Amino acid sequence: MSLKYPPDSDLRRLLRFETDSGAIWLGDRRMVLMHTNALAALRQDLVSSVGPEHARRILTRMGYASGLSDAEYAKKTRPGESMQDSFMVGPQLHMLEGAARVTPVKLSFDIQAGQFYGDFRWDHSWEAYAHRQKFGLVDDPSCWTLMGYASGYTSAFMGRLILFKETLCAACGADHCQIIGRPIEEWPDGEAHRVYFTDDSLVEKMEALQSQVDALKSQVEPASQGGQLIGNSTAFRKAYSLMQKVAQTQATVLLTGETGVGKERFARALHELSSRASGPFVAVNCAALPAELIEAELFGVEKGAYTGAHAARAGRFERADGGTLLLDEVGEMPLAAQAKLLRVLQEGEIERVGGEATRKVNVRLVAATNVDLEQAVQAGRFRRDLMYRLNVYPICIPPLRERKTDIEHLAQGMLARFCALHSKRILGFEERALQALLQHDWPGNVRELENLVERGVILASQSGKVEVEHLFPNQPETAQTSLDAHGHLARLPTAQDDDLSARILDSGSSLEEVEARVLDQAVVRARGNLSEAARMLGLTRPQLAYRQKQRQDRSGAAPAPDLHREGGAL
Incomplete structure (x- = not known):
């Protein structure tokens, strides 16, 4: 067979230099010089x-x-x-x-x-x-x-x-x-x-060393119903270590952190590391319950307590008896319910709505909030005595932007879970996709990452990889350069360039008219300094002078001033 190489322009386009990020790419693979x-x-x-x-x-x-x-x-x-x-x-x-x-x-x-x-x-x-x-x-x-x-x-x-x-x-x-x-x-x-x-x-x-690494990894990735807690960053390990120390006690734990950091997953892991692991784990979102129903949901209802209460019903505290109760978004709880919650914590017993008898409950309470309880107390939205009761053992869960080294491991774990859920075979993430994940600010934290990975799994081709476009479809293009046929760096066109080209074509102007306008605008912006105007256009000063002279020759206009004089102006 003939051994002639085909043209390599398709391969040169794969090689891209991003000046903004400092990355070099060959297709979706990061390279380095x-x-x-x-x-x-x-x-x-x-x-x-x-x-x-x-x-x-x-x-x-x-x-x-x-x-x-x-x-x-x-x-x-x-x-x-x-x-x-x-x-x-x-x-x-x-x-x-x-x-x-x-x-x-x-x-x-x-x-x-x-x-x-x-x-x-x-x-x-x-x-x-x-x-x-x-x-x-x-x-x-x-x-x-x-x-x-x-x-x-x-x-x-x-x-x-x-x-x-x-x-x-x-x-x-x-x-x-x-x-x-x-x-x-x-x-x-x-x-x-x-x-x-x-x-x-x-x-x-190095097998001995690897076994030690695996042992450490298993300690920071406990299995739980909510999936594994994954992380090895300093911020994550600090929070996880605090959780390990309190797990076997009966102390009330307050989990704080931004929305989406995984407070419920920490609470589940805390439950499964505790002596109550065989008991129930019950979670309630206080912000999602109407104020008039939250007491009934937490403490239960007796038959006939109000219109529609046709039967007695146990509340979340009773259902969590012998286990752990997570009160998520506890900072949003109404003041009336806060007073009853304080009594439960003090006495270890609840009273159903519409009932007279008290019921003993054996519950380990974990509270979670994304608001500053001290500020809520100052604003009169939260009881100070209840804050002290909940804040026995606070654990602040770090936001995802403070645990960048965990992002890839979290994403890979989520990828495997969503592949199983959606019956897809995905081979992983392209390197550009991983870099985009690392560079993102993550205002929605782990929950946002979870949503993006699921979307990536759905959009990726069967037996393909998750690409950056699957995760961030509206991500703006960065400035990139590639190699031309002579091995020189050349700027790659972007979607904005294509839009500009389309507008120029739609304008009906000829190429000569467009060039004339661009040259004139550059001279205006440079305030008549032709050397500066040439730099704006990526030309040398003699090249700009030559183009100006060609225009004048075509139009039959009067001779241009001496453009070769440094700083000459029209």
């Missing part, structure tokens, strides 16, 4: 600390992971094109990423039959250069990362492990590198190389 001397220093440190064999394994697996990632673009970037053009995405991306100049020498493959043979030449391999920089000429091929990339990309493309081996290497003194790839079974020593694509044995040496 690094100095080759820094990579060479890392390579040297790896070889000296773990030895060349382990260093090779680590670097090969790093390249392998990169190749697997790029392979995702191979078939979706060029739909409808030939399989060869789709496969060439890999070598072309490898060149775009600065790995080496890749020249295909021979390529034949049949995906269904599992047959592959590839022969490629690498010129200017960064890795051969980096290795020679630190170790001089060596005897064995050393482009480990690049080799891992070729194997990872081709293996993902073919659906089976394809092993590439370096037959020539510039680190050994050759003027270029040469690689050949075949299915691993077709290499006589293929099994000896399989170790470079499996879990590193260094991980096995």
Whole structure:
């Protein structure tokens, strides 16, 4: 088959530079530019600390992971094109990423039959250069990362492990590198190389440490009916530690924090860590109940207590007997109900509405609020004596913006839950989506994150990934640049640019008229300073002068003033 590369403009558009966020993107994958001397220093440190064999394994697996990632673009970037053009995405991306100049020498493959043979030449391999920089000429091929990339990309493309081996290497003194790839079974020593694509044995040496990490993780992620509490940030661990210390006591707990931080989930976790875990957990939202019904809901009703009370009914306190009662939004409770609640806390007994007998209740009370109770007391909306009773053991749950390191773990847990709920198979979040989650301010906290993840699961394609557009469909575009055909940075058009272009076309003005207006406006804004006007337009001063002269020649107007004089004005 012909080994000519297809045009790479489609791939260059994948590479975007966001000046506002400081991120570089290849499609939805975040990239980074690094100095080759820094990579060479890392390579040297790896070889000296773990030895060349382990260093090779680590670097090969790093390249392998990169190749697997790029392979995702191979078939979706060029739909409808030939399989060869789709496969060439890999070598072309490898060149775009600065790995080496890749020249295909021979390529034949049949995906269904599992047959592959590839022969490629690498010129200017960064890795051969980096290795020679630190170790001089060596005897064995050393482009480990690049080799891992070729194997990872081709293996993902073919659906089976394809092993590439370096037959020539510039680190050994050759003027270029040469690689050949075949299915691993077709290499006589293929099994000896399989170790470079499996879990590193260094991980096995860290099993003891990993078990400790898992133990710590299980301590900060207790299972509960409301789902797991997930978090490892400093702010979260502080709140969780306070909860652990009070769980086995009978003390009243006051959970404070903004709306949506997960106060009910903390209350459920507190209940399940307590000695009352086998008893009921009852939650009531005080703000959602009408003032005239809240007493009946909390303390129960006797038959005939009021019109419509056709039967006696137990209240939330009685239903929570032997367990835990959560009074959510307790700061919104009416003053009359506050007085009765204070008596229950003092005496440990309730009296149903319309009843005369008292009933003993054994309830552990947890209150939650997003308002400042001290300010509510000052405003006369909350009883001071009740505040003191509730504020025995306060726990402030941090807002999501103060626990950024927990966002990805929370989102992944929610993703799994909503995939099961909506019967969808989603492979995770694209990196741009994760970055957008990390950069969001989260005024709605964990509840807002939960809503966004559920929406992302619904909008994402089956067996696809959640993309940033699924989470934030109205997110404004950021300024981005990409590479033009000459390798120069060029600004990418945005939706606003498209709108501007549409308005210009709809105006009926000719291109010459539009150019004339833009040039004149730039000169006006620069107050006649042509050098400044040229900078606004992205031109040099002579280029601006040339365009002005062309206009005058076309219109037959009088000669323009000397535009080459610095600071000249019209």
